[in-house]
Each structure stands twice: as structure tokens, then as C-alpha cells.
Amino acid sequence: MRQSAAELVQGVPPSPTGPLARPAYRLCTRCIMDTSAEGITFDAGGRCRFCRLHDALEREYPTGPHGEAKLAALLARIRRQGRGRAHDCVLGLSGGRDSTYMLYLAVREWGLRPLAVHFNDGFDNPVAGENIKKAVDRLGVPLRTITSDWRESKDIRIAFLRASTPTLETGTDLGIFAALYGAAAREGLRYVLTAHSFRTEGIAPLTWTYVDGRYLDAVHRRFGAVRRRGWRPLDPGFNLGLRHLAYYILVRGIRALTPMYYVDYVRKRAEPLIAAELGWQNPGAHYFDDLYQSLLWHVHRVKFGIDKRRFNYSALVRSGQLGRAEALERIGRLYSLEDPKFIGLCIKRLGLTESELGQILAAPPRSFRDYPNDLRVLSLLRPLVWLASRLQLVPLATYDKFFHCG
Ligand SMILES: [Zn+2]
Numbered sequence: 001m002r003q004s005a006a007e008l009v010q011g012v013p014p015s016p017t018g019p020l021a022r023p024a025y026r027l028c029t030r031c032i033m034d035t036s037a038e039g040i041t042f043d044a045g046g047r048c049r050f051c052r053l054h055d056a057l058e059r060e061y062p063t064g065p066h067g068e069a070k071l072a073a074l075l076a077r078i079r080r081q082g083r084g085r086a087h088d089c090v091l092g093l094s095g096g097r098d099s100t101y102m103l104y105l106a107v108r109e110w111g112l113r114p115l116a117v118h119f120n121d122g123f124d125n126p127v128a129g130e131n132i133k134k135a136v137d138r139l140g141v142p143l144r145t146i147t148s149d150w151r152e153s154k155d156i157r158i159a160f161l162r163a164s165t166p167t168l169e170t171g172t173d174l175g176i177f178a179a180l181y182g183a184a185a186r187e188g189l190r191y192v193l194t195a196h197s198f199r200t201e202g203i204a205p206l207t208w209t210y211v212d213g214r215y216l217d218a219v220h221r222r223f224g225a226v227r228r229r230g231w232r233p234l235d236p237g238f239n240l241g242l243r244h245l246a247y248y249i250l251v252r253g254i255r256a257l258t259p260m261y262y263v264d265y266v267r268k269r270a271e272p273l274i275a276a277e278l279g280w281q282n283p284g285a286h287y288f289d290d291l292y293q294s295l296l297w298h299v300h301r302v303k304f305g306i307d308k309r310r311f312n313y314s315a316l317v318r319s320g321q322l323g324r325a326e327a328l329e330r331i332g333r334l335y336s337l338e339d340p341k342f343i344g345l346c347i348k349r350l351g352l353t354e355s356e357l358g359q360i361l362a363a364p365p366r367s368f369r370d371y372p373n374d375l376r377v378l379s380l381l382r383p384l385v386w387l388a389s390r391l392q393l394v395p396l397a398t399y400d401k402f403f404h405c406g
Helices: 050-058 064-081 099-111 127-141 151-161 170-187 213-223 242-251 268-277 293-305 309-318 324-330 340-350 352-364 375-380 382-390 397-401
Strands: 089-092 114-120 144-146 189-191 256-258
Touching: 050 144, 050 309, 050 397, 089 170, 099 114, 099 127, 114 127, 114 170, 114 382, 127 268, 144 170, 151 170, 151 213, 151 340, 151 382, 170 189, 170 213, 170 242, 170 256, 213 242, 213 293, 293 340, 293 352, 375 382, 375 397, 382 397
Parallel strands: 089 114, 089 189, 114 144, 189 256
Antiparallel strands: none
């Protein structure tokens, strides 16, 4: 079932028998996105829709003096809101490079007083845990770790494996946002900062990482075994449907911001800086602050012909931080995250057997569209989602993620 690295090189469809294989394989002429991304389209010059989206975001969220002015205005608003309080914002911290660097900027350069919030979903990489501890100690930032209910977390992961869709991170992604909103509500804070950057991380195709609360509920109801506890505003668990979001955004006035959109974030410069200043250590690979990524990467590649490095590297190529030839060369090799030792650890921790994993890998692949979800409702509310993105009530790329990525 395993493909050799040679089969994954440029120009060869990653999974000729997979559901995402296209009769006509195409690779973007500018980045390295290809037809493994469902719904990808190309312009006359062979450039993909993700490249067009990148350029639109670049125009809308510039760096340089214009971006600096916008960021300064945003930071002033955050600091103003924090007057008379212990903190002025909640900052999501994973221990990876991006969020650690943003914490550094927030404290040392932006003059913010964040409450760092870490969501532990049961698969924390100990290296990332050390990074978090060192960073908050050296910067003098209080840390709140929110640990998910392991029975729920495990059950949700297994449910998504059985649902046979590539969206194996829906539980964790939703749990992170729910934890950040819950922490902000608990502290009476209005701003939540997350470290996403379209210039370095990129925006994933919708079918690879689709998240909404109704979708999670539907998949879990169908494939889960554990009864989940209900929503509590200050401790939401894995509940973040549209009505919960409406409560946090409209009633509590909480805004989720992505300030890194205004920062000329160059990874090669940031990494030595946080290593020297905060004792940060590379967990070994991007996203490897979460050990579950090993299993996810394996399932993605073997079953779906998906490699998430494709949108990461593509973003770096577009922002001039990685050569396209090097990106293609790198993606042609198996990713170090797909380490059999960690894959075995994930399976064991979920209580699955090798043969159950085999059944999961062999089951016919499906998409989030095969289950109840809120994309139709969001489509009806499209102008409102656009407005919420532009008013920075929700992360800036939310609208594009739902409507321009597949
Ligand atoms: Zn492209």
C-alpha cells in the first residue's frame, strides 16, 4: 500500500487510485499546489486559485509602512481594551515556531500583556511543552493550559478516522478555538490572537481541513461512542457551533485576530531569534508540536494522496522564502513526520489495533460534504461572513477559506 518516495516526485499524481486523483494531473506554474486539492482551478497562465488568493491577501494586508500603520492601530485598540485589567488579550500558544514568535513580538515589540492559552488535546510533543514553559517564563507571561477531556478527544479522533474523510484535525482545530473563546469570555477579554500567516503557512484546501461545529457533531454522533458534555460558555469543550460563535462574537464582543498578516514574517530569521531569546527548540518538523500529526500524515498520504506540506511550501514559494525547485524536491521525499514509531504510538494511544488501522485505510474515502455541516448556511450568510472577516470579528482569512479554497 505504501508508495515509494520515487512515486511521489514532481508530476506524478500522489495517489493514482485515490479519490482525489484527477484524470488530468496539473501542477501550478508558480507554486506547488496541484490537483490533489479538490476544486483547484488554474488561470490561462497555469497559476492556481491559491496563488490568486495569496495576491489578493497581499494587497489587502500589506507589510511595509502601510501594514505597520494598520498593525499599530490594531495594537492600540487592544492595549486600550486592556486598561485596568491584568491582560489585554488571549494569545494561542502551541509551542511551535509561529505562535512562539508571535508571543515574542507581542511582549517585546508590541507592548501587549497577553494571557497565553495552550490547548492540550492529549498528543502534545514534550519538546513543544518545554518551548511553552521557557517562552512564558522568559517573557513573564501567565499561561493557562486547557486540557481536553481525553475520553471525548479520543472518541472524536476515532470518529473522524471512521468517517473516512481527510479532516482528521477537525476536533483539535475546533477545540483550540473553543478554548481560546472560552478563556477570553472567562477573563472578560475582547481579543484573541492566533499566529496564522498566509505568507508562511498558507491556506489549506477546504476539503483537507474543513471545520464547523455542526459537522463535528454529525460525525461524532454517527461514529462516536462517548456522550459528550454540553456547551458551557466559559468551558466549551468541543462545542463551537454557529450559535456558540454568535454568543462569543455578538454577545461577548470577542474578536479573533491574525496580526501576523501585517508582519513581514520570515521563518529563517524568526527561528534563530526565538532560539536565542527564548531557548526555543525545533520540535523536528512543522506541526510536530502535535504528535498526532504522524498518524494524520500517514493516513493523508496513503488513503487520500494529500500532503499538507503542499500548501505550506506553496506559501513560502510565493513569499520568496523557498525556491520552487527546492519545494518540489522536498515534497518528493517522504516527510519525517511520518515516523513509524510515532504512528504506532498514536494508534496505541487511541486503543486501535494495526488491523483496525488497515480497515480505516482501506475504507472508501469520503468528503466532509457527505455529512451534515453548516457550509450551506454559511453560503446563505456569505455577505455576513465577508463582513465579519473584513471587520476582523473572525480571523481574516475565514471568508476566503470557506468560499475560495475548494
Ligand atoms: Zn499556485
